[in-house]
Amino acid sequence: MKSGIPSTKYEPLTLLFAALGGIVLLFIIAPLISMFVNSSLGELTETAKDQEVRSSIWLTLWTSMAATILFAIAAIPFSYLLARKKFPLKGLVTSIIDLPIVIPHSAAGLALLGVVSKSGLFGKAADKMGFEIVGSSAGIIAAMAFVSIPYLLNSARDGFLAVPVRLEKAALSLGASPLRVFLTVSVPLASRSIVSGLILMWARGMSEFGAVLIIAYHPMITPVLIYERFGAFGLKYARPVAVLFVSVCLVFFIILRLLARGKDAAYR
């Protein structure tokens, strides 16, 4: 006869939740697997040799990384401000930060076009400096940053909020300047959230389509190239590009996550 505490492992409710979770997972994985399964190795090799595809993947990678790094310089100190200081209209500012997430990205592209086109504020300034934003890598970077920056701001702000204020004050009482405290105490202790935000911003920027399509159809980033090939030649020609791009993204995503985990372990 069996005795002891009954296992809660197979409770009906747990089984129900696991089944629901399985459906959600299947919903995410099935289309991706189907895409990979329906692409032959020959098609993929052929696509990988295609100069246009290679250039677009490279362009997508570097513009999304540039957008992340460039805007992080301003976004990280700003998120520290949001975490630590009280100021008038802070609630409004916090809401504005989330706007790019809630508005349609094509609309975001149109809004951005208003300021980066030659007649717009930033467009005019760029024109004076001798380059154009619309239809250039700079336009792609701007569009990617616009839609992805909330992820970094929110994640970094949460990270700074989790840093005990007492540690910062202790550092100040040891004679350190506020900038040194920020760089040597606040940022390192919030680094897990900051890196997580950077990865999310980069990943979101890389996958952006709508806003980039309006600001810079050319040079062509991979999401736009996939759309164009699908429209012009159909699924058979678009799918290998998508498979290749998703694979590259996954590899980078995994590497960055592993690096971030290593950094986090080093701080523990």
Added chain:
Amino acid sequence: MLLTVRKISRSFGGFELKNVSFDVQQGQYFVLLGASGVGKSVLLEIIAGLTHPDDGRIFLNGTNITSEKIQKRKIGMVFQSYTLFPHMKVYDNIAYPLRTGYTKHQIPKRVAKLAEDFGVTGLLKRKPQTLSGGESQRVSLARAVASEPRCLLLDEPISSLDAKSRPRMRALLRKINAKGQTIIHVTHDYIEAASLGTHIAVMEGGTIAQTGTVDDIFQHPKSEFIARFIGIRNFFKGNLEKPHLQAGLKQFRTDGLAFSVLTDSHAGNGFVCIRNEDVIIHNPSSTAEPTIAGNNFEGTIVDIVRFGPGIEVIINIGTNNLKTQKTANVNPLEIAALITAESAKALNLHCGKKVCISFKASSVKYVEE
């Protein structure tokens, strides 16, 4: 005067500091003694600049530093929670304040010296998360001293340590102070205060109830609260009568008993306190003759407990007749006597045994209400 605190007030979360004033001289070991939640830690934070007062001023070497930035004050603080930087090794924690003012070559030497002084040399490569409470506290102290503060503030530096680490920490704190470092130490433990402080300020109800040297506070507590807080066990409320005994001797009546008290105070309501080490126990068969100036009572032992290194004997003197005081009363009245374990054995003390106790009139401290 190194530090002058004047009329500091701050209200927050249900309690408040009210007109707190005190002075600390260079080289003093100043203890702020008070119950939990009285605002001691907040007062330290105000001095360090971590919290701003609603009112009042703080002067350091005569300069008003009330609005001075934390990093400009040169006031070091050791927090109760240690606040070591978790992402840095012990070496980097101690070296943190040295990055300004020391060259790259000087820093390792200075860290090594501090590590040696504070007994943390073997811990330099470790992360704070791997340290014990005592080790963390020593590293935190070393780091604060590394910043060469004009005044070092310590927030309950001993209470969170285990019994084994406490004597070492006390010795370390005395050593730092002996080198001339001015220290303000916050604690709720009167034994800690007496064993470390040169001066004590007792806090009560968000204000300073009494300030003075250790002897002042322990020999002449100004109020019932202070007497109780600093561990005086024998505390009786009552009434001081007009003198009719020898010059200076007065009668203090409490719960039907009368004590002889040596005091200049006027008759009226008040309280007396008698330190437990001033109470002497002897067997009723003892030949010792009571004197008129002395306080001699018979009583029954109700409890015998270990008290630090000695034995505390609780005697009920309220239900027995008195040898020299003729007042008859049957109310229980307990008095504590601190004796050595050897004396307890020699006197063959046990609960229920009848004994005689005596204490001098001069050891009864009377405080007017």
